[in-house]
Amino acid sequence: MTQKTKTLLERRYSMLGLLLIAPTVLVFCAVIVYPLVSAIYLSLFKIFTPTLEGTWVGLDNYRTLLAKGEFWTSLRTNLIWTVGTLTLQIIFGVGMALVLHQNIWFRSLARSLILFPYFISTVVAVLVWKWLFNDLYGILNHLMMSAGLIDWPLDYLGTMPNAMISVILVGAWKYFPFVVIAVLARLQTIPDHLYEAARIDGAGPIARFFDVTLPQLREVLVVIIMLRAIWDFKEFDLIFLLTGGGPVTSTQTLPLLVYKEAFALNQMGMASAYAVIMMLIMLVFMIIYIRRTRSEDS
Amino acid sequence: MLRKIAFNLFAWSIVLAVAFPLFWMLVTSVKPQFELFRRPPTMLPETFTLEHYWGLLTETKFLSYFWNSIILSTTTTVVVVAIATIGSYSLVRFRYRGRETLAFLVLFTYLLPSVVLILPLYLMLVNLGLSNTITSLVIAYTTFALPYALWLLRSFMAGIPEDLESAALVDGASRLGAFWDVILPQLLPGIISTALFTFILSWNEYLYALVLVNSDEARPLTTGVMNMLISSFNIEWSLLMAASVMMSVPLIIAFAFLQSYLTRGFGAGGVKG
Numbered sequence: 001m002t003q004k005t006k007t008l009l010e011r012r013y014s015m016l017g018l019l020l021i022a023p024t025v026l027v028f029c030a031v032i033v034y035p036l037v038s039a040i041y042l043s044l045f046k047i048f049t050p051t052l053e054g055t056w057v058g059l060d061n062y063r064t065l066l067a068k069g070e071f072w073t074s075l076r077t078n079l080i081w082t083v084g085t086l087t088l089q090i091i092f093g094v095g096m097a098l099v100l101h102q103n104i105w106f107r108s109l110a111r112s113l114i115l116f117p118y119f120i121s122t123v124v125a126v127l128v129w130k131w132l133f134n135d136l137y138g139i140l141n142h143l144m145m146s147a148g149l150i151d152w153p154l155d156y157l158g159t160m161p162n163a164m165i166s167v168i169l170v171g172a173w174k175y176f177p178f179v180v181i182a183v184l185a186r187l188q189t190i191p192d193h194l195y196e197a198a199r200i201d202g203a204g205p206i207a208r209f210f211d212v213t214l215p216q217l218r219e220v221l222v223v224i225i226m227l228r229a230i231w232d233f234k235e236f237d238l239i240f241l242l243t244g245g246g247p248v249t250s251t252q253t254l255p256l257l258v259y260k261e262a263f264a265l266n267q268m269g270m271a272s273a274y275a276v277i278m279m280l281i282m283l284v285f286m287i288i289y290i291r292r293t294r295s296e297d298s
Numbered sequence: 299m300l301r302k303i304a305f306n307l308f309a310w311s312i313v314l315a316v317a318f319p320l321f322w323m324l325v326t327s328v329k330p331q332f333e334l335f336r337r338p339p340t341m342l343p344e345t346f347t348l349e350h351y352w353g354l355l356t357e358t359k360f361l362s363y364f365w366n367s368i369i370l371s372t373t374t375t376v377v378v379v380a381i382a383t384i385g386s387y388s389l390v391r392f393r394y395r396g397r398e399t400l401a402f403l404v405l406f407t408y409l410l411p412s413v414v415l416i417l418p419l420y421l422m423l424v425n426l427g428l429s430n431t432i433t434s435l436v437i438a439y440t441t442f443a444l445p446y447a448l449w450l451l452r453s454f455m456a457g458i459p460e461d462l463e464s465a466a467l468v469d470g471a472s473r474l475g476a477f478w479d480v481i482l483p484q485l486l487p488g489i490i491s492t493a494l495f496t497f498i499l500s501w502n503e504y505l506y507a508l509v510l511v512n513s514d515e516a517r518p519l520t521t522g523v524m525n526m527l528i529s530s531f532n533i534e535w536s537l538l539m540a541a542s543v544m545m546s547v548p549l550i551i552a553f554a555f556l557q558s559y560l561t562r563g564f565g566a567g568g569v570k571g
Contacts, residue, residue, distance in 0.1 A: 010393075016473055017392025021400065024385035024448065031441045032407050035418035042418060052421065096312065104309045112553065113317040119549050120320075121502035123520045124542040127527065128323045131535050137335055139322060146338070173316070234411035237504045241524065258413045263509065268417060275414040286409045293405065 043276050047268035054269060061273035070249070070257065071274070075281075078253040081168060081239070082232045088172035089228060090221070093179025098213075100180065101187045111184075118177035122237040129170050129242065133157055160250045163243050167251055171238055175231075179224055186220040187213070226289045233282060254278045327351070327539040334535060350540040359514055360541060363522030370432050370518050371500040374439045379493050382447035383485070387477060389448070390455040391463070401452070408445040412505055415441050420509055430513045438506040443496050450495065454488025455481075491559040494552055501548065519545050 043061055045054035065071045100111055117125065132140045133156040141153040156166045190213065198208045236255040239245070245252030245260065252260070254274065262271035314321075326334065327350055329343040354360045389401055419438055420429075428434040458481060466476040507521045517525070523541045527533060 013473060014392060014394040017388045017394050017397075020384045020388035020392070023381045024388075024444070025400070027381060027440060027444060028403065028407070031419070031437060032410075032415065032445075035415045035422065035441075036410075038418040038421070039414050042421075052424070096316075099309045099312065102305065102309070104306050110310065110313045112557065113313050116317065116320055116553075119498060119553065120546050121504075121520055121549075123502070123504060123524055124323075124545055125319075127523070127538050127542050128319045131326065131539065132319055132322065134535070137337075137339070137535075139339055142337070142339055173319075230409050234413070236413060241504070255411065255413045258417075259505075259509075262417055268421075272417050275411075275417060279411060279414045282409075282411060286406065289409065290402065290405050294402070 039272050040276055042269055043272035045269040049262060049266035049268045052268070057269070061270050062277070065270065065273055065277065071277070073249065074252050074254050074257045077164075077249075077251060078233060080164065081171070081235075081251070081253055082229060084164075084168040085171035085175070086225065086228055086232050088168065089176040089179050089232075090225065092172060093176040093224075094183055094217070094221075096176065097180045097183035097187060098209075100184060114180055115177045117174050122174070122241065125170065125174050126238065126241040129166075130157075133166065157243050158247055160247060163247055163251050167239055167242055170242060171232065171235065174238065175228065178228065182220060182224050183217060186217055190216045223289075223292070226285060226292070230282060230285050230289065233285070234278075254281075323539045323542050326536050327543050329536055331534070331536060350534075350536045351544070354537060354540050354544065358526060358537075358541075359522065360519075360526075360544070362514065363517055363519045364544070366432060366516060366522075367501060367518040367520075370435050370439070371497050373432070373436050374443055374500045375493050375496045377436065378440060378443040378447045378496055379451075379489060382444060382451050382492070383482075383489060386448055386451035386455045387481065389452055391460075404445050404448045404452075407441070408449050410445075412442060416506065416509055419506075423510060430511055430516055432516045434510050435506060435516070435518065438510055439500050439503060442503075443499055446499065447492050447496050450492045451485070451488060454485060454492070457488075458484045487559060494559060498549060498552065 042054075044056065044058055046057045046061070047054035096114060100107065100114065104110060132138050135141060135153050135155055138153075138156075140156070141150075144150045145153070155162060157163050194212050194216075195208060198212050203211060234255055235253070236259065239251055239253055240256055240259065243251045245256045255278070258271050258274045258278065261267050261274055325341070325343060328346050328348065329340070330345050330347045330349070333340060333344060389397060389404075416438075419441070423429050423434045423437065428437070462480050462484065463476050466480045467473070471479065502520065503518075504520045504524075507518050511517050511521065514522070523538070523545060526541065527538055
């Protein structure tokens, strides 16, 4: 009898559980699952954006895009951007975290200042950097020239490779605070006796970093690198607003290509095909990350 | 001692270099137009003026964009956090089939690029006749805000000891009663930081606003301010910097008062994954 009431209670509980998750499931189906499926469906059509009239073309879009050079150059640009900015974010982020972990003056103020670029809008970041980069009145050219680094004002965004370097640098500036906070949180949990043991063994500061700190950070660094790789790979706002993909198409990554194809060239079907391919590429990273998180969970 | 001072100077020079663009934004916004083109540039404004702020509020559509952004971000935050709170409670504390799959789907969508969803969403919202409305943006923002909020709240929820709830149940509380009286107060810090993050995320969003809204009535700050840059004949940098400062004000307020909540949320969602 008790057994039976318990299962009844359990059944009522799982009913309640389903009821509580229902809004989430409904919204998910409406705004995520349905669009995702229709993105794949759209990619099989040729659609003119202003009229939204489409004709079935099957896999033709995919055949065209894989044969087109633009896809491959954009993929290459995308990888250069991702690897470049991610590397800087990690190096600078870990370095800054080590500095902020020390007992410096006004530490919490320093932390807030470092965090700020991450929280401001990309629009604000881009406006400010465009003003810094301004070729005639920008402070950056002025400082570099008075330091004797350059003789003539540089065009930071209008020529290559300057544009790519600038985009990568601004990306690193905007997103490295994420690495700082994550690493800082982990640094605070490394037990002191590990350092003392290393010191007794005669390890200097550099040896202590490589033998104690770095192995302890390994786990969190893997997670950060995967997350940031996914986010940097799909970054749209920053690049679009800074260069718009230019000069010509030198900084045009895949998200920008999707946008251009859909709203400038008015090829909605083709754009969907690009988006689907891009998602497939990202799926590799995503699955690795998700599997890792799940194994940690259990 | 000398080493300590040297290290401090080194640390602070990096911090100030990182913060310099933001300092420059502030300085530029209070300089009169003619002082901007001075060579060499003045590090601190010689003449202090608030004319750009005044001009921004009276001569441009900044205030209406600002208002749109407030409505948009607040609505998104309230809707998303409400759904995510009960959703995460269900995901963490109930047992039913498909629960694991759903948690997996949440994480998957949390990482999904928005350019994939934006094309079908655009078609869907045009067909529903919702294009150029704030409602369309609320719907679109749910696509990234809901997975994010669910993921954050899920880890906050997992941190609340299960015994608390069991004790309330033994005392005769119903499941929902226990949720209301025991779980919710415990979860409050988590809810606040999730709400803050969701608000910031919506406040800063650009791509959906660019694609879905093409009228000043519904345009939020991000695309509105960018429009001011593109449409003006000669770029008024101090006006744009004033706009940037004003746009960051809500974030600065959130930052100053709620820093502990922010770092907590950061630890829960960003790092633990």
